[in-house]
Amino acid sequence: MSRVALFSQDPARGWLPWVWLSPILLVLFNAVPVVAMDGWMQARGWSTPGGDPVGLAGLHALLWIGFAPTLLAVLAWVRWVERRSLASIGLVGTKPQKMFLCGLGIGFATIMLVVCAIWAAGGMQATGIGPAWRSPSGLLQIALLLPAFAFQSSVEEIIFRGWLLSTLARRSNVVVAVLLVSLTFALLHYSPQQPLRVVASSVLFSLFACALVLRTGNVWGAMGWHAGWNWLLATGFELPVTGIDTHLPALLVALRPHGGDVLTGGAQGPEGSVLCSVFFILAIAWMAIHRERRAATDGKRHA
Structure with missing residues (x-):
């Protein structure tokens, strides 16, 4: 498989980093601000010495x-070093709002599917139906978290599945790009003593998001999907999202883990469950098969 411009044929008029350097740059783009702001965040009581958010103020x-x-x-690197357009990192398409909202709906549906599967397998017990609707302050906080998660998720999709994926594909090929993006994503979401199944889930999460952007040809849908997944998981069930508990009343159903961590996900939340990994594997396989069939169909049309 040869080098390819994924989202746009707009050329890079500047310098594209080497394959080995691109993931290192992304780690630095993430790590330097975190280190620089760590003391400031702790001084305001927004984060712990370990970097975890404290309360809703810390989460925001x-x-x-x-x-x-x-x-x-x-964005500065893309503009001033690579001298590429925003279209070339996946911010392309005629109806971005529609694509984002469609992805948001898919995010809601997919995380509900995963949570319901764990519930049906005996990994969750319901303790209440929609307690947030009896708490105006809870509803307000839940609403405020939607744009916050939308921003966070969109940034991750732009930098991982937009910039890094497109840069690596231009320097190597799509397969290498997808694998390196997913490994880098898992590395930046890794914490000490994290179980292997959680690491695997992070890799599969990224593989799914990569498959989604390759299917749609942009990052708008993946931005919406990631936002919908994170927000509903954080607010819909009183369950952790990526190990973070908002301590808000459930928007849909209050659930409590029941059983082993392999099924429930443990402290990581449903994303650490083996059933979540099964979902990602099946979804990635479906998109790959659909992509091959579409390519075969297009080939016959041009034959």
């Missing part, structure tokens, strides 16, 4: 302030 600070410098750094 993480989602808004924590991700903004990384986005600005990547």
